[in-house]
Amino acid sequence: MAAEFLPPRILPSGDAAITVEFSRHIDDDANRRVLALDRLLAAEPIAGITETVPTYRSLLVHYDPLQIDFDILAPQLIALAARPITDANTSRHWRIPVAYGGEHGIDLDDVAKTLDLTSDALIARHTAPVYRVAMIGFTPGWSYLSGLDPALELSRRQEPRLRTPPGTISIGGVQTGIQCIAGPSGWHLLGRTPVRTYQLQRDPVFLLEPGDTLNFYAIDANTFAEMDRAAEHGDVVAELAAS
Amino acid sequence: MSRLLATNVGPATSVQDAGRFGAQRYGLTPSGAMDRLALATANTLAGNPPFAAAIELGPFSATFTASDGPIRIAMAGASRSIRIDDRVLPLNQSVTLASGERLVLGAAREGVFSYLAVEGGIIGEAAFGSLSVNARAGLGSPVPRPLQNGDHLDVRAATERSEHALPPLPPSPDPIRVVLGPQDDEFGDAVKTFLDGTWTISATSDRMGYRLEGPVVRHRHGHNIVSDGTVDGSIQVPGNGQPIVLMPDRGTTGGYPKIATVIGADLGRFAQMPPGRPFRFQAVSVADARRAAIAFAALLRDLPARMVDVAHFEFNVAALQNANVAGSAVNAVDAGTWQSESQQDQQP
Numbered sequence: 001m002a003a004e005f006l007p008p009r010i011l012p013s014g015d016a017a018i019t020v021e022f023s024r025h026i027d028d029d030a031n032r033r034v035l036a037l038d039r040l041l042a043a044e045p046i047a048g049i050t051e052t053v054p055t056y057r058s059l060l061v062h063y064d065p066l067q068i069d070f071d072i073l074a075p076q077l078i079a080l081a082a083r084p085i086t087d088a089n090t091s092r093h094w095r096i097p098v099a100y101g102g103e104h105g106i107d108l109d110d111v112a113k114t115l116d117l118t119s120d121a122l123i124a125r126h127t128a129p130v131y132r133v134a135m136i137g138f139t140p141g142w143s144y145l146s147g148l149d150p151a152l153e154l155s156r157r158q159e160p161r162l163r164t165p166p167g168t169i170s171i172g173g174v175q176t177g178i179q180c181i182a183g184p185s186g187w188h189l190l191g192r193t194p195v196r197t198y199q200l201q202r203d204p205v206f207l208l209e210p211g212d213t214l215n216f217y218a219i220d221a222n223t224f225a226e227m228d229r230a231a232e233h234g235d236v237v238a239e240l241a242a243s
Numbered sequence: 244m245s246r247l248l249a250t251n252v253g254p255a256t257s258v259q260d261a262g263r264f265g266a267q268r269y270g271l272t273p274s275g276a277m278d279r280l281a282l283a284t285a286n287t288l289a290g291n292p293p294f295a296a297a298i299e300l301g302p303f304s305a306t307f308t309a310s311d312g313p314i315r316i317a318m319a320g321a322s323r324s325i326r327i328d329d330r331v332l333p334l335n336q337s338v339t340l341a342s343g344e345r346l347v348l349g350a351a352r353e354g355v356f357s358y359l360a361v362e363g364g365i366i367g368e369a370a371f372g373s374l375s376v377n378a379r380a381g382l383g384s385p386v387p388r389p390l391q392n393g394d395h396l397d398v399r400a401a402t403e404r405s406e407h408a409l410p411p412l413p414p415s416p417d418p419i420r421v422v423l424g425p426q427d428d429e430f431g432d433a434v435k436t437f438l439d440g441t442w443t444i445s446a447t448s449d450r451m452g453y454r455l456e457g458p459v460v461r462h463r464h465g466h467n468i469v470s471d472g473t474v475d476g477s478i479q480v481p482g483n484g485q486p487i488v489l490m491p492d493r494g495t496t497g498g499y500p501k502i503a504t505v506i507g508a509d510l511g512r513f514a515q516m517p518p519g520r521p522f523r524f525q526a527v528s529v530a531d532a533r534r535a536a537i538a539f540a541a542l543l544r545d546l547p548a549r550m551v552d553v554a555h556f557e558f559n560v561a562a563l564q565n566a567n568v569a570g571s572a573v574n575a576v577d578a579g580t581w582q583s584e585s586q587q588d589q590q591p
Contacts, residue, residue, distance in 0.1 A: 011425030014504030015532035060472025137496030
């Protein structure tokens with residue numbers, strides 16, 4: 001661990017939020033600092049902070065300007081960010097089933113060709129890493145993961161698709177992710193998981209937390225169909241193991 | 244129990260309250276009313292807490308019918324004609340619909356969004372503390388989507404009490420105030436272009452974002468940044484240099500640089516800006532924005548005290564009607580564009 005850190009940049013985001021920026025890039029160390037600050041604020045709440053949104057490189061801190069002044073909050077955030085990082089001792093590891101290719105991953109074969117890999121080799125490289133949930137954002141349950149094999153880096157599609165299916169597992173740039181609900185995406189679709197990272201009728205509504213780790217494993221289309229039915233009825237389908 | 248029937252409603256009609264906060268870290272969009280002052284005004288008149296759920300209406304005409312009992316309602320926000328069968332009513336006044344009466348609302352003449360509050364609030368099941376419609380996430384109650392013709396809402400029967408009015412505040416011609424950042428350093432001299440420019444809102448805007456048309460705001464280092472968090476009022480600038488102001492149905496994170504943020508006190512006023520009308524932005528400090536937030540909170544808090552009993556108040560309906568007619572500018576909103584569910588620029 002580095003002995004000293006550069007202090008984060010404090011960026012005003014209107015009159016009711018502060019962006020605490022640790023890096024401008026996708027950067028594993030920055031993301032660990034983001035998640036560490038997020039945990040600190042959960043453990044030692046500051047009155048007036050209403051919610052926090054961790055991302056790859058920054059923590060967005062929403063606050064109530066009637067309760068706390070920017071000039072008081074900003075130095076408190078800087079002081080907390082200077083504390084030594086402790087990784088979560090409660091982090092969880094998930095095994096997430098994915099049906100790769102075919103109708104579930106319409107871009108798999110093309111991506112494999114572009115990367116000069118066989119489709120099976122692409123699946124092997126995508127299922128190998130332990131990923132960390134770096135952030136959840138954009139739409140409910142859209143989980144952005146860090147840890148993609150650099151050999152799978154690929155720029156986004158020229159034309160984003162306006163609608164991609166729920167559960168889509170895709171890659172874009174140096175990122176991979178789990179998209180929970182149908183929506184637009186410019187990423188390449190490798191497969192689908194029956195796991196719902198967001199399901200309103202289930203407890204918990206949101207399955208993953210920023211900071212959780214996970215790995216993917218391949219399932220066939222029949223298994224997907226079975227698991228998808230179970231998931232529809234509120235089954236979590238993903239396996240949880242202490243990491 | 245009375246019922247309010249949506250006899251004939253436009254596409255941008257949905258139940259909204261203060262919104263759904265606390266789960267943005269899971270990607271859950273806050274939603275909520277586009278103009279909180281108008282929501283609070285309508286609710287106060289109807290005898291409700293300021294941010295009770297009400298029906299948000301876009302700029303189109305609409306008709307509702309009361310059934311199974313009397314319903315007290317109040318309308319605030321965009322200026323539009325209000326009739327109950329043949330009676331003409333002013334904005335910003337509560338009124339009771341008898342069972343079977345029709346509430347006929349004209350298209351917006353000034354402003355975009357109106358709020359139809361119902362005494363007792365809208366009866367529904369809250370998710371994350373809110374009834375607000377967020378169709379993409381399947382949230383909202385009593386129906387998780389915009390209202391359609393034939394929908395009906397269960398509401399409390401009107402209580403016995405006199406009607407109330409709130410004298411409308413004069414519209415402000417001031418620029419829309421922003422705090423620069425969080426990524427104003429991505430723009431260099433283009434910050435001046437943004438602040439000096441005259442802007443209009445494109446008709447291809449919706450509850451997710453308002454697209455701006457004006458001078459091209461150029462990035463210094465390209466238009467892709469690593470996604471970070473957004474707030475209501477974030478002004479992101481995509482590759483074409485035409486900013487988009489993120490509104491309550493925004494994605495919780497976004498990958499375009501954000502040059503500035505509309506301050507909370509001005510966001511409702513900005514939401515009511517009709518497409519095509521020129522306006523400007525003005526940069527203020529965080530400290531000034533906080534003072535504005537405190538003043539705005541005081542304005543909301545004082546609404547009940549400003550309210551007057553209609554029985555003891557000579558509300559000049561005829562004068563108001565004349566004022567409305569005089570202000571009936573052409574509505575620049577194109578009916579086809581306010582129904583878009585998603586924006587192509589909004590992607591991970």
